[in-house]
Amino acid sequence: MSQALAGLRVIDMTHNQAGPACAQMLGFLGAEVIKLEEPKGGDIARAQNNDELFFLAFNSNKRSLTLNLKSDEAKALFRKIIAQSDVLIENFGPGALDRLGLGWKDLQKINPRLIFATIKGFGTYGPHAHMKSFEPIAQAMGGAMCVTGFADGPPTYNWAAIGDSGTGMHMAIAILAAINQRHTTGRGQHVEVSMQEAVLNLIRVSLREHQRNGVPARTGNQLGKTVPGTTYRCAPGGPNDWVYIYAQPQMWPAVCKVLGRPELEQDPLYKTASDRWANRAALDAIVTEWTSTRTKHEVMKLMGDAGVPSGACQDTSEVLADPHLKARDMILDLDYPPRGAFKTVGCPLKLSDSPVSVTRPPMLGEHTESVLGELCGVQPEDVKRMKKEGIV
Numbered sequence: 001m002s003q004a005l006a007g008l009r010v011i012d013m014t015h016n017q018a019g020p021a022c023a024q025m026l027g028f029l030g031a032e033v034i035k036l037e038e039p040k041g042g043d044i045a046r047a048q049n050n051d052e053l054f055f056l057a058f059n060s061n062k063r064s065l066t067l068n069l070k071s072d073e074a075k076a077l078f079r080k081i082i083a084q085s086d087v088l089i090e091n092f093g094p095g096a097l098d099r100l101g102l103g104w105k106d107l108q109k110i111n112p113r114l115i116f117a118t119i120k121g122f123g124t125y126g127p128h129a130h131m132k133s134f135e136p137i138a139q140a141m142g143g144a145m146c147v148t149g150f151a152d153g154p155p156t157y158n159w160a161a162i163g164d165s166g167t168g169m170h171m172a173i174a175i176l177a178a179i180n181q182r183h184t185t186g187r188g189q190h191v192e193v194s195m196q197e198a199v200l201n202l203i204r205v206s207l208r209e210h211q212r213n214g215v216p217a218r219t220g221n222q223l224g225k226t227v228p229g230t231t232y233r234c235a236p237g238g239p240n241d242w243v244y245i246y247a248q249p250q251m252w253p254a255v256c257k258v259l260g261r262p263e264l265e266q267d268p269l270y271k272t273a274s275d276r277w278a279n280r281a282a283l284d285a286i287v288t289e290w291t292s293t294r295t296k297h298e299v300m301k302l303m304g305d306a307g308v309p310s311g312a313c314q315d316t317s318e319v320l321a322d323p324h325l326k327a328r329d330m331i332l333d334l335d336y337p338p339r340g341a342f343k344t345v346g347c348p349l350k351l352s353d354s355p356v357s358v359t360r361p362p363m364l365g366e367h368t369e370s371v372l373g374e375l376c377g378v379q380p381e382d383v384k385r386m387k388k389e390g391i392v
Helices: 018-028 044-050 053-057 072-083 104-110 135-142 165-185 195-202 204-213 249-259 262-266 273-278 280-291 296-305 316-321 323-327 368-376 380-388
Strands: 009-012 032-037 063-066 087-090 115-120 190-194 229-233 242-246 310-312 331-336 340-345
Touching: 009 018, 018 032, 018 087, 018 115, 018 165, 044 053, 053 340, 063 368, 072 104, 072 368, 087 165, 104 115, 115 165, 135 195, 165 190, 165 195, 190 195, 229 280, 242 280, 242 296, 249 262, 249 273, 249 280, 249 296, 273 280, 296 310, 316 323, 316 331, 368 380
Parallel strands: 009 032, 009 087, 032 063, 087 115, 115 190
Antiparallel strands: 229 242, 242 310, 331 340
16 A cells, blocks of 8 residues: 655754654655755764764654765756755755755755755744744743742743644645645745744644743643642552542543542532632642542543543553554554664654654665665665765
């Protein structure tokens, strides 16, 4: 069975997380993704902590081609490849590709159908366009940190990579939109996603609150004015033995039944949603008394079976062992020759007519000879010469 993006060729020139996450998602969906790296070291993520695990997380379903784009011969090969490609993704510093003669205006002339995708911390224009960014900077400037954390603590960093991988997913959407438009116009275009703006797009609810009541206060794990609506301590009391319970007003009778406290349903202290909010400290204490004698997964099952949304706060070892995730091919074991077996996350997109087969990330330059042979007609002996000369 063919895949949704079969026949699409993507050149991934990015490093670290945002761009690689985007290109990996396109690869999962069937695009041919060629990761273009410089010969000495490649993607800087390969060197993090000397174990390549950061690189391995975001570069499945790709081939690796090395080219030294400071070389005229490598530039000529690159242009040949671009002429036969659909998408280029880059996250270089401002003007870097233009200085090499490989910017959007240059490559558009070679391939008018090319989608030129640019990821930047603050975009290519605006007062901050010259500034660099990483995940926490994007979260800080996008407004996420000031709405995360507890009221008596500082703005808090969120370890879910909404700035990096979040930007990558926004870029995947932009690329697919540009490809769809190309069916009508016959032309490619320049698309860009700013990390700051990707974060901003994900905190729309907080901006809603701002327009109601001004700058939102940090509320920790409490969601709105719903009670139960936060984390509750569970047995045996370890650092991650917590469960999240979120019971909408119509679920209150079910909560009382699960707690074994049917009398609470009509108790004037807790009868309405506003009553429960006004007396939340006492009610949270009642819930905690019940949860603290059960494990988080027991609480989750009891509440979940009663129709009350709840989730065990799973640590990373529990996530990797989660039978539900394994049943859905989301926790996978791959083998990367330099280090052996490692665990990775599968594809979260499930298409009935586009099955995903996850392949291991490439070693640096692993496919240079095959890619140059297929797309540029370069013979193996010429590849060997170019390696000696530092061109590939």
